[in-house]
Amino acid sequence: MLIEIRSEAFDPLAELSRYQDASLPTARIGALAVFIGTMRDFNEGSSVHKMTLEHYAGMTERQLQTIVDEARNRWPFDDALVIHRVGELFPADPIVLVAVWSSHRGTAFDACRHILEALKHRAPFWKKESLEQGERWVRTNTDGHAPPPSP
Amino acid sequence: MLIEIRSEAFDPLAELSRYQDASLPTARIGALAVFIGTMRDFNEGSSVHKMTLEHYAGMTERQLQTIVDEARNRWPFDDALVIHRVGELFPADPIVLVAVWSSHRGTAFDACRHILEALKHRAPFWKKESLEQGERWVRTNTDGHAPPPSP
Amino acid sequence: MTIRVRYFAALREQMGRAEEQLAFEDLASVADVWKAVCRGKRLPEDVLCAVNMDYAGADTPVKDGDEVAFFPPVTGG
Amino acid sequence: MTIRVRYFAALREQMGRAEEQLAFEDLASVADVWKAVCRGKRLPEDVLCAVNMDYAGADTPVKDGDEVAFFPPVTGG
Numbered sequence: 001m002l003i004e005i006r007s008e009a010f011d012p013l014a015e016l017s018r019y020q021d022a023s024l025p026t027a028r029i030g031a032l033a034v035f036i037g038t039m040r041d042f043n044e045g046s047s048v049h050k051m052t053l054e055h056y057a058g059m060t061e062r063q064l065q066t067i068v069d070e071a072r073n074r075w076p077f078d079d080a081l082v083i084h085r086v087g088e089l090f091p092a093d094p095i096v097l098v099a100v101w102s103s104h105r106g107t108a109f110d111a112c113r114h115i116l117e118a119l120k121h122r123a124p125f126w127k128k129e130s131l132e133q134g135e136r137w138v139r140t141n142t143d144g145h146a147p148p149p150s151p
Numbered sequence: 152m153l154i155e156i157r158s159e160a161f162d163p164l165a166e167l168s169r170y171q172d173a174s175l176p177t178a179r180i181g182a183l184a185v186f187i188g189t190m191r192d193f194n195e196g197s198s199v200h201k202m203t204l205e206h207y208a209g210m211t212e213r214q215l216q217t218i219v220d221e222a223r224n225r226w227p228f229d230d231a232l233v234i235h236r237v238g239e240l241f242p243a244d245p246i247v248l249v250a251v252w253s254s255h256r257g258t259a260f261d262a263c264r265h266i267l268e269a270l271k272h273r274a275p276f277w278k279k280e281s282l283e284q285g286e287r288w289v290r291t292n293t294d295g296h297a298p299p300p301s302p
Numbered sequence: 303m304t305i306r307v308r309y310f311a312a313l314r315e316q317m318g319r320a321e322e323q324l325a326f327e328d329l330a331s332v333a334d335v336w337k338a339v340c341r342g343k344r345l346p347e348d349v350l351c352a353v354n355m356d357y358a359g360a361d362t363p364v365k366d367g368d369e370v371a372f373f374p375p376v377t378g379g
Numbered sequence: 380m381t382i383r384v385r386y387f388a389a390l391r392e393q394m395g396r397a398e399e400q401l402a403f404e405d406l407a408s409v410a411d412v413w414k415a416v417c418r419g420k421r422l423p424e425d426v427l428c429a430v431n432m433d434y435a436g437a438d439t440p441v442k443d444g445d446e447v448a449f450f451p452p453v454t455g456g
Contacts, residue, residue: 013164027192027242034185035256037456041178053455054388056448059432084455091178096456105186106295109264116256116456122434125455126388137389138454144257188379204378205311207371210355235378247379267379273357275371276378277311288312289377 001072001080003064005055007087012036012097019081024101029078033108034099035116041091043129043138050130051089059124060084067118075111077102082115084125117144152223152231154215156206158238163187163248170232175252180229184259185250186267192242194280194289201281202240210275211235218269226262228253233266235276268295303366305329307339310373313349333360335370348375380404380443382412387450390426410437412447425452 002019016034020026039051068080081099089095098116102108120141127138153170167185171177190202219231232250240246249267253259271292278289308321322339329335332353336345345351351358352371364370385398399416406412409430413422422428428435429448441447 013168017164026189030189030191032185032187032189034183034187035260036183036185037256038177038181038183040181040254055455056385056387056429056432056450059429059448062432103191104293105188105267109186109260109295113260120453120456122453123455124387124429124450124453126451127454128388137451140452141454141456142255144260206378207308207310207352207355207373210352210371213355271376271379273376274378275310275352275373275376277374278377279311288374291375292377292379 001068003061003068003082004084005057005060006083006085009089009093010083010085010097012083012094015083015097016081016099019099020101024079026101028103029101030103031105031108032099032101033105033112034097035112036094037096037116039089039091039093039095046129046131046133048129048131049091052128052130053086053089053095054126054128055084055086056124063123064119067115067122071100071111071115071118075102075107075114077107077111080111080115082119084119084123086125113144120144152219154212154219154233155235156208156211157234157236160240160244161234161236161248163234163245166234166248167232167250170250171252175230177252179254180252181254182256182259183250183252184256184263185248186263187245188247188267190240190242190244190246197280197282197284199242199280199282203279203281204237204240204246205277205279206235206237207275214274215270218266218273222251222262222266222269225265226253226258228258228262231262231266233270235270235274237276264295271295303327303329305335305364305366306369307335308369308371310371312374313372329364331360332358332362332364332370335364336360336372349373350375380406382406382441382443383446384412384416385446385448387448389451390449406441408437409435409439409441409447412441413437413449426450427452 077100079101083097085095098112100108100112228251230252234248236246249263251259251263305324309317314320332351345360349372353362382401386394391397409428422437426449430439
């Protein structure tokens with residue numbers, strides 16, 4: 001189990017490879033579910049050229065650990081890796097990686113999705129977008145269970 | 152959209168990187184959900200040292216294309232990559248990769264999981280396990296929605 | 303009429319062959335094809351069928367030149 | 380008693396400061412802390428609170444040495 005906050009750009013697929021090769025008996029596990037969230041160059045109709053991710057250091061790690069522990073109690077998976085960026089991000093920069101290894105695919109999917117949703121609702125991160133017209137704080141998260149309404 | 156049947160071992164994370172770097176405008180997409188299934192060295196209480204994956208060439212590709220098209224009609228995602236192994240596999244060898252890119256995380260998760268379940272139920276692949284006592288065909292898939300019963 | 307019949311996995315091993323060509327005049331459906339290759343036996347419920355690489359039922363019609371496949375439940379992924 | 384109060388994101392910008400130390404004798408709850416820093420105003424519903432890095436409500440008690448944080452809805456992931 002590894003939870004990390006990163007202030008520099010990271011490569012989620014390389015991190016996954018490294019973590020899996022270093023610590024996981026893949027021949028005993030069977031299923032890996034992964035979510036990767038990436039910074040987009042637009043949001044709510046505006047083009048976004050930079051994003052600043054603020055966090056509450058200490059509380060963030062504490063909340064993420066609680067979220068992963070809760071998920072593991074509910075879906076007894078083998079291992080999980082959570083990495084989240086903070087600081088200045090640019091379009092196409094990875095923001096978040098959530099990976100869950102399990103011997104059962106249903107468990108891996110359920111736990112991965114649950115951790116991501118809980119992170120979005122409870123981990124103290126805040127996004128500020130830099131637009132041509134200036135800066136704005138993102139006010140709320142989108143709903144994770146249905147597609148957003150058509151524009 | 153890419154669907155491939157592979158007769159040689161493949162590295163799912165490297166394939167993902169390559170596909171994403173070559174063909175995807177990640178700055179417009181935002182969400183990637185991935186499932187990777189790996190060969191385990193045990194099943195139903197027996198240790199398995201080799202697995203042979205048979206398929207119905209032609210029908211497999213046709214069924215997978217139908218499954219991906221159906222999923223995309225239901226969850227309008229941006230792109231998908233599906234790779235499935237056939238031939239002789241050994242423990243820890245990747246069997247299947249399903250990746251779905253979308254601007255919305257709910258869509259990416261739903262479509263990825265749906266494609267995996269549909270593949271397991273409809274794509275004509277068959278697993279034969281090599282045990283110490285001999286060979287056996289795997290008879291049915293496990294359920295993907297709940298953990299298997301405790302041993 | 304000629305029908306190409308294919309078998310996969312455990313069923314291929316039970317049949318002792320991967321495929322064969324049938325040349326009969328009276329094959330109207332998948333069930334008829336099965337009876338022709340299995341000496342009159344009914345199609346078991348746990349044998350899946352495909353005609354020209356699409357899933358089919360016992361009463362799916364067949365015509366000259368079709369490829370009909372029989373196989374056990376699939377176990378990929 | 381001394382309370383360390385911290386603000387984040389849009390609320391930090393509105394307050395014009397990231398943190399401050401309060402030294403009052405009569406701070407019983409998170410709501411009291413908010414009133415002390417916001418000149419008697421009630422805690423708005425869209426301001427989240429934490430005491431010692433755990434989520435807290437307006438009536439969560441506070442004690443000497445606690446860290447109390449106020450911030451807008453979170454938007455990570």
